[in-house]
Amino acid sequence: xxxxxxxxxxxxxxxxxxxxxxxxxxxxxxxxxxxxxxxxxxxxxxxxxxxxxxxxxxxxxxxxxxxxxxxxxxxxxxxxxxxxxxxxxxxxxxxxxxxxxxxxxxxxxxxxxxxxxxxxxxxxxxxxxxxxxxxxxxxxxxxxxxxxxxxxxxxxxxxxxxxxxxxxxxxxxxxxxxxxxxxxxxxxxxxxxxxxxxxxxxxxxxxxxxxxxxxxxxxxxxxxxxxxxxxxxxxxxxxxxxxxxxxxxxxxxxxxxxxxxxxxxxxxxxxxxxxxxxxxxxxxxxxxxxxxxxxxxxxxxxxxxxxxxxxxxxxxxxxxxxxxxxxxxxxxxxxxxxxxxxxxxxxxxxxxxxxxxxxxxxxxxxxxxxxxxxxxxxxxxxxxxxxxxxxxxxxxxxxxxxxxxxxxxxxxxxxxxxxxxxxxxxxxxxxxxxxxxxxxxxxxxxxxxxxxxxxxxxxxxxxxxxxxxxxxxxxxxxxxx
Amino acid sequence: xxxxxxxxxxxxxxxxxxxxxxxxxxxxxxxxxxxxxxxxxxxxxxxxxxxxxxxxxxxxxxxxxxxxxxxxxxxxxxxxxxxxxxxxxxxxxxxxxxxxxxxxxxxxxxxxxxxxxxxxxxxxxxxxxxxxxxxxxxxxxxxxxxxxxxxxxxxxxxxxxxxxxxxxxxxxxxxxxxxxxxxxxxxxxxxxxxxxxxxxxxxxxxxxxxxxxxxxxxxxxxxxxxxxxxxxxxxxxxxxxxxxxxxxxxxxxxxxxxxxxxxxxxxxxxxxxxxxxxxxxxxxxxxxxxxxxxxxxxxxxxxxxxxxxxxxxxxxxxxxxxxxxxxxxxxxxxxxxxxx
Numbered sequence: 001x002x003x004x005x006x007x008x009x010x011x012x013x014x015x016x017x018x019x020x021x022x023x024x025x026x027x028x029x030x031x032x033x034x035x036x037x038x039x040x041x042x043x044x045x046x047x048x049x050x051x052x053x054x055x056x057x058x059x060x061x062x063x064x065x066x067x068x069x070x071x072x073x074x075x076x077x078x079x080x081x082x083x084x085x086x087x088x089x090x091x092x093x094x095x096x097x098x099x100x101x102x103x104x105x106x107x108x109x110x111x112x113x114x115x116x117x118x119x120x121x122x123x124x125x126x127x128x129x130x131x132x133x134x135x136x137x138x139x140x141x142x143x144x145x146x147x148x149x150x151x152x153x154x155x156x157x158x159x160x161x162x163x164x165x166x167x168x169x170x171x172x173x174x175x176x177x178x179x180x181x182x183x184x185x186x187x188x189x190x191x192x193x194x195x196x197x198x199x200x201x202x203x204x205x206x207x208x209x210x211x212x213x214x215x216x217x218x219x220x221x222x223x224x225x226x227x228x229x230x231x232x233x234x235x236x237x238x239x240x241x242x243x244x245x246x247x248x249x250x251x252x253x254x255x256x257x258x259x260x261x262x263x264x265x266x267x268x269x270x271x272x273x274x275x276x277x278x279x280x281x282x283x284x285x286x287x288x289x290x291x292x293x294x295x296x297x298x299x300x301x302x303x304x305x306x307x308x309x310x311x312x313x314x315x316x317x318x319x320x321x322x323x324x325x326x327x328x329x330x331x332x333x334x335x336x337x338x339x340x341x342x343x344x345x346x347x348x349x350x351x352x353x354x355x356x357x358x359x360x361x362x363x364x365x366x367x368x369x370x371x372x373x374x375x376x377x378x379x380x381x382x383x384x385x386x387x388x389x390x391x392x393x394x395x396x397x398x399x400x401x402x403x404x405x406x407x408x409x410x411x412x413x414x415x416x417x418x419x420x421x422x423x424x425x426x427x428x429x430x431x432x433x434x435x436x437x438x439x440x441x442x443x444x445x446x447x448x449x450x451x452x453x454x455x456x457x458x459x460x461x462x463x464x465x466x467x468x469x470x471x472x473x474x475x476x477x478x479x480x481x
Numbered sequence: 482x483x484x485x486x487x488x489x490x491x492x493x494x495x496x497x498x499x500x501x502x503x504x505x506x507x508x509x510x511x512x513x514x515x516x517x518x519x520x521x522x523x524x525x526x527x528x529x530x531x532x533x534x535x536x537x538x539x540x541x542x543x544x545x546x547x548x549x550x551x552x553x554x555x556x557x558x559x560x561x562x563x564x565x566x567x568x569x570x571x572x573x574x575x576x577x578x579x580x581x582x583x584x585x586x587x588x589x590x591x592x593x594x595x596x597x598x599x600x601x602x603x604x605x606x607x608x609x610x611x612x613x614x615x616x617x618x619x620x621x622x623x624x625x626x627x628x629x630x631x632x633x634x635x636x637x638x639x640x641x642x643x644x645x646x647x648x649x650x651x652x653x654x655x656x657x658x659x660x661x662x663x664x665x666x667x668x669x670x671x672x673x674x675x676x677x678x679x680x681x682x683x684x685x686x687x688x689x690x691x692x693x694x695x696x697x698x699x700x701x702x703x704x705x706x707x708x709x710x711x712x713x714x715x716x717x718x719x720x721x722x723x724x725x726x727x728x729x730x731x732x733x734x735x736x737x738x739x740x741x742x743x744x745x746x747x748x749x750x751x752x753x754x755x756x757x758x759x760x761x762x763x764x765x766x767x768x769x770x771x772x773x774x775x776x777x778x779x780x781x782x783x784x785x786x787x788x789x790x791x792x793x794x795x796x797x798x799x800x801x802x803x804x805x806x807x808x809x810x811x812x813x814x815x816x817x818x819x820x821x
Contacts, residue, residue, distance in 0.1 A: 020484035170483070170484065171483075172487065173487060173491060176491040177491055180495055453494060456498075457495055457502050458502060460495065461499050461502050461503055461506065
């Protein structure tokens with residue numbers, strides 16, 4: 001089921017209407033449970049969902065054990081067990097020798113269930129969650145339908161708090177309009193703009209896959225098309241994912257839930273570390289809390305010398321991002337993706353450590369604040385990220401080309417082009433953006449509720465007209481991860 | 482209840498504003514934009530409009546009582562026969578290209594039924610259907626449309642709720658024909674909006690292959706066709722020839738004319754393809770009885786098979802399309818079907 005499907009929107013509308021009438025907490029939980037189960041039922045058949053159900057059951061059993069156990073190894077065993085079950089269910093290449101589940105099954109949403117479960121296990125163990133969640137609360141948190149497929153990843157404490165707070169929540173004209181406007185903006189991004197970008201990306205990527213590198217030293221048209229494909233895919237992925245977030249955050253707001261934001265203007269990142277505090281924020285934070293911090297703590301305990309601490313950070317970053325890359329998929333290309341992310345972030349950190357040691361912290365900060373440095377760093381960051389994202393769209397043919405020396409050289413040339421283009425485009429985009437956001441017309445629309453509604457209705461019209469003309473709906477990319 | 486009221490009121494305001502806006506925009510576009518005057522699925526083939534939808538909406542462009550010539554087939558017909566070139570060369574006729582890429586004969590049959598349905602009895606008698614055939618159209622329904630069996634055109638027509646489809650036969654819902662035509666005309670503003678989008682984005686869905694047609698490409702291409710067609714057996718051909726017979730019967734019963742065009746292919750493709758050999762063998766068995774009917778005519782274009790004329794394994798270059806269109810127009814002029 002797609003978030004843009006009528007079935008999903010129908011369930012969401014029913015929940016919105018019911019939740020705005022019923023104020024009793026217990027009843028609201030049952031309504032939510034019914035909606036979650038309906039969405040799950042629509043995702044796959046009961047038989048196909050059996051492994052997911054068993055995974056949820058296993059999670060609850062481990063959670064209960066965690067709550068009552070005082071054994072120091074129990075958390076490690078529990079986390080290792082759920083990760084192992086996850087890896088087997090997802091059929092990662094390294095565990096293909098293990099016999100598969102004897103039925104055809106669905107793993108949609110399993111990645112996010114894993115994140116939520118590990119968060120629960122760790123927080124229950126560390127008593128950050130003081131009461132063991134009841135089965136109903138557990139199910140509703142794990143399978144909360146707006147964020148079931150691809151997040152955002154919300155902390156249990158926040159979710160539980162909002163469940164209670166939403167009983168007292170009062171909808172105002174402004175809050176409803178903002179939520180509706182956000183939902184429609186999400187649809188506009190996913191169905192209209194991403195449709196255009198998906199097709200725009202299709203042409204160069206088909207060309208890249210079907211042609212071998214010829215000419216000398218590099219085939220110029222191949223390099224340019226590769227650069228274009230990388231840029232288009234990056235923008236496409238951002239709009240696809242952030243559009244999805246707009247839809248689910250808006251829907252949840254209509255029944256009193258405030259889901260965490262997942263994006264904060266990622267194309268304004270000035271370095272790779274900054275990028276990960278702006279792109280898929282809840283995932284980055286999860287990895288920070290549950291992998292990076294414990295790993296760094298462990299390394300620091302093992303190698304306590306203060307002068308090696310920054311380098312331990314570099315190592316911890318590298319490992320964290322390799323794992324993050326691997327999480328995206330089950331085949332070796334995702335290991336390459338993880339390595340590229342790890343390389344990017346650890347080089348960034350290493351460079352930072354080196355400059356701070358050489359120039360001192362204040363001088364380094366002053367240097368970083370320079371406009372030109374910021375501009376180049378920004379385009380370097382985004383262009384590197386755009387090239388790394390190739391792993392998410394390249395088919396076998398392109399992967400083979402890129403793995404050759406010539407292909408690699410062509411990719412480096414394309415990266416240079418993207419970097420230069422970024423350096424030219426970003427200042428222009430900034431000027432246009434500032435002009436647009438400060439424009440009189442936009443401010444008038446913002447200030448006038450009727451104009452705001454008209455703008456939202458115009459967006460809705462574009463979405464409906466375009467959807468009528470589409471043959472295939474644009475799918476949500478992160479659903480596959 | 483206060484919350485519910487607030488949500489419902491705002492939703493109602495949004496829906497009403499959007500509906501009002503739709504009416505205003507549709508009227509403005511309708512008034513500003515005229516008709517193209519003929520259907521051309523190649524031109525309709527944009528990012529936002531797949532070809533079947535181009536045909537579905539495009540029906541509003543057809544004069545139901547006029548003398549219409551419809552070019553039907555798959556992508557080689559869509560790209561190879563340009564209505565803007567043929568239109569001036571066949572006096573009295575309005576030429577439409579209603580070909581849909583990757584069609585098999587069953588979908589071609591549906592296209593003909595769809596177009597024919599909207600013509601008046603006079604229009605049907607005046608209509609000429611030029612069907613381009615080649616082996617790629619004889620892929621079985623199971624292989625092409627899977628177990629569900631819905632063609633690309635079916636998927637689009639479902640949006641209009643005008644037809645039910647059973648075994649690739651379109652069954653119109655009981656509604657006066659004039660009402661159906663007017664119903665489809667309601668979509669004219671959408672066609673105009675699409676044209677607006679073509680101009681705005683400058684993008685059409687097709688990106689011709691621009692690489693070299695070398696040995697590697699040819700091998701890959703043959704692999705593609707093997708995968709597309711499945712086993713080279715006679716049963717799939719027999720199944721699709723059956724739809725060609727139905728198509729011919731439909732046109733005969735409504736008084737129209739049918740011209741079958743044997744489409745050219747690059748010589749290297751013809752030489753290497755077992756499907757092409759089988760098609761040419763079976764053609765004698767199936768086409769000859771058809772051609773003996775008075776309403777059917779046959780044009781052989783297999784001679785236009787120079788490798789340089791194709792940019793890939795089946796599609797003509799832009800300059801070739803001009804030559805093909807002229808050749809088709811010249812050939813049609815000499816045919817009795819156009820003179821009756």
